[in-house]
Amino acid sequence: MYILEISGLNKAYGSHVALRDIDLLVAEGSVFGLLGPNGAGKTTLIRIVNQIIDKDSGVIRINGEPLRKVHVHSIGYLPEERGLYKGMAVDEQLLYFAQLKGLTRKEAKYRIGSWLTRLNLDSWRNKKVQELSKGMAQKVQFIATVIHEPKLLILDEPFSGFDPVNAEIIKNEILALRNNGTTIILSTHRMESVELLCDHIAMINKSRKILDGSVRQIRKESRSNQYRVRIKPYDENVLPEFPTPVWEDDTILYSVDLGEGNVNQLIQHFMAFGEVYHFEELVPSIGEIFIQKIKDGHGE
Numbered sequence: 539m540y541i542l543e544i545s546g547l548n549k550a551y552g553s554h555v556a557l558r559d560i561d562l563l564v565a566e567g568s569v570f571g572l573l574g575p576n577g578a579g580k581t582t583l584i585r586i587v588n589q590i591i592d593k594d595s596g597v598i599r600i601n602g603e604p605l606r607k608v609h610v611h612s613i614g615y616l617p618e619e620r621g622l623y624k625g626m627a628v629d630e631q632l633l634y635f636a637q638l639k640g641l642t643r644k645e646a647k648y649r650i651g652s653w654l655t656r657l658n659l660d661s662w663r664n665k666k667v668q669e670l671s672k673g674m675a676q677k678v679q680f681i682a683t684v685i686h687e688p689k690l691l692i693l694d695e696p697f698s699g700f701d702p703v704n705a706e707i708i709k710n711e712i713l714a715l716r717n718n719g720t721t722i723i724l725s726t727h728r729m730e731s732v733e734l735l736c737d738h739i740a741m742i743n744k745s746r747k748i749l750d751g752s753v754r755q756i757r758k759e760s761r762s763n764q765y766r767v768r769i770k771p772y773d774e775n776v777l778p779e780f781p782t783p784v785w786e787d788d789t790i791l792y793s794v795d796l797g798e799g800n801v802n803q804l805i806q807h808f809m810a811f812g813e814v815y816h817f818e819e820l821v822p823s824i825g826e827i828f829i830q831k832i833k834d835g836h837g838e
């Protein structure tokens with residue numbers, strides 16, 4: 539079941555095409571990474587789904603229904619440019635947002651209390667946003683985004699401004715929401731978070747979709763049969779014949795192109811020359827795949 543289906547989406551700002559024939563399917567309960575370089579069109583797509591701006595053409599469905607105003611309540615959107623009222627107290631502000639999203643005052647107060655405790659903001663509840671650090675304000679914005687328990691959560695750079703400890707807290711909250719059935723669209727330039735969190739990614743470049751698939755599948759397809767082997771040779775004068783050995787103390791590191799070869803045979807071959815300290819397949823990271831795709835000029 540897809541919570542969000544986009545087909546043939548187009549959007550231009552005057553003569554500048556920001557989205558060209560975009561198709562996307564976001565599976566319910568998944569974490570979907572929406573990636574692309576600066577200016578690719580991600581925010582435009584997110585704003586269209588949030589009905590902040592209109593599309594030119596294309597079809598968008600939420601749970602199988604054409605996108606309508608009422609769907610705003612089933613979506614939580616954390617925009618890249620945060621929008622809290624600086625002069626308003628934290629709890630007052632969260633209460634305002636929660637009621638705007640359709641919660642009763644009683645329910646909203648209960649949920650706000652539990653979220654503030656969860657994110658270590660209890661003692662800041664009566665403070666104005668302008669008195670908070672950037673990271674604390676980010677946490678408040680995060681609470682405002684999830685307070686109405688939306689089925690679909692769209693997070694634009696959710697980790698920006700957080701120190702590593704708080705980034706870890708937010709990452710765990712995102713995973714907990716996912717485990718409770720929330721679908722999450724994550725737009726970020728932090729590739730390590732994509733690798734950690736996303737089940738599926740789509741990449742947009744210059745207004746076109748250039749990659750779409752499960753993280754596992756995309757990494758698998760990008761394998762280039764390269765291996766890295768470190769051995770401690772039995773005899774420094776009798777070494778395997780592979781190019782560019784790199785000595786480090788009494789061990790040697792080899793980078794090997796397996797070609798049509800067999801992994802077991804490769805290991806056995808190295809074992810004949812020394813003690814194998816390390817053996818790994820070099821699978822490109824999502825960050826490396828991203829850079830390569832952009833360099834290849836996809837989406838031109």
Ligand SMILES: Nc1ncnc2c1ncn2[C@@H]1O[C@H](COP(=O)(O)OP(=O)(O)OP(=O)(O)O)[C@@H](O)[C@H]1O
Nearest residue numbers: 551554555556574575576577578579580581582583
């Ligand atoms: N309101 C606007 N008017 C005119 N052009 C716009 C407007 N909003 C965005 N654009 C242009 O559309 C293109 C896509 O912008 P968008 O903000 O969607 O990119 P993005 O992928 O979110 O980038 P980033 O990673 O930098 O946030 C850019 O070339 C941008 O200059």
